[in-house]
Amino acid sequence: MDDVEQFAAATELAEWGPAEIRALAGGADDPFGTGPLGGTWRPKDRHFGVRHEGRVVAHAGFVVVPVEVGGQRFEVAGLGGVLVDPALRGRGLARIAVTGALNAARADGLDRALLFCFPDRSPLYARLGWHALPEAVTADQPDGPAPVPLGAMWKPLSPGVAWPAGPVRLRSLPM
Numbered sequence: 636m637d638d639v640e641q642f643a644a645a646t647e648l649a650e651w652g653p654a655e656i657r658a659l660a661g662g663a664d665d666p667f668g669t670g671p672l673g674g675t676w677r678p679k680d681r682h683f684g685v686r687h688e689g690r691v692v693a694h695a696g697f698v699v700v701p702v703e704v705g706g707q708r709f710e711v712a713g714l715g716g717v718l719v720d721p722a723l724r725g726r727g728l729a730r731i732a733v734t735g736a737l738n739a740a741r742a743d744g745l746d747r748a749l750l751f752c753f754p755d756r757s758p759l760y761a762r763l764g765w766h767a768l769p770e771a772v773t774a775d776q777p778d779g780p781a782p783v784p785l786g787a788m789w790k791p792l793s794p795g796v797a798w799p800a801g802p803v804r805l806r807s808l809p810m
């Protein structure tokens with residue numbers, strides 16, 4: 636039987652861009668599968684990676700974005716860019732990378748996180764403590780607001796934090 640591999644906690648990455656994404660994805664053209672959706676997406680500002688044998692094998696990023704919902708306006712950590720080396724999936728690396736990003740967001744004083752994902756990835760995020768929002772989120776696009784064509788999920792980053800009821804308007808490009 637194989638030993639269970641132990642991975643270090645995620646650390647913040649100084650450099651993260653198209654070249655690093657391509658290398659982590661093993662050269663895949665559209666590693667997130669979002670290409671056919673079109674639309675304009677926002678890069679993340681903060682990047683967290685798990686290193687193994689000298690290279691980054693998992694990544695998660697976030698950008699602080701404002702949302703309006705139920706008459707309230709607040710900032711959330713917009714999580715995205717979650718990507719694991721294809722050869723190392725299913726070993727808890729997404730959990731470690733996402734935890735690293737959310738710990739940093741919490742340390743910055745944010746108490747909610749938001750992400751967009753395809754329905755087949757939503758059980759994974761549910762397992763990590765995320766909750767599906769019932770309706771599509773409306774976000775900015777270059778030619779005006781439009782529904783984000785992916786499911787939205789949120790996660791509390793502090794105890795007792797709720798998500799208000801009502802349509803969600805993201806005052807940003809989606810991440």
Ligand SMILES: CC(C)(COP(=O)(O)OP(=O)(O)OC[C@H]1O[C@@H](n2cnc3c(N)ncnc32)[C@H](O)[C@@H]1OP(=O)(O)O)[C@@H](O)C(=O)NCCC(=O)NCCS
Pocket residue numbers: 666667716717718719720723724725726727728729730731751752753755756758759760762763
């Ligand atoms: C999606 C992706 C990031 C998952 O990475 P991973 O390292 O295999 O995920 P993990 O092993 O950390 O799984 C996280 C948790 O979700 C659970 N999980 C994984 N798939 C699941 C599923 N289909 N249903 C329910 N739970 C699931 C795991 O058991 C694990 O829980 P545990 O830590 O309690 O055991 C990876 O497949 C990937 O890089 N895909 C391509 C890019 C992509 O789609 N990114 C997501 C964009 S939203």
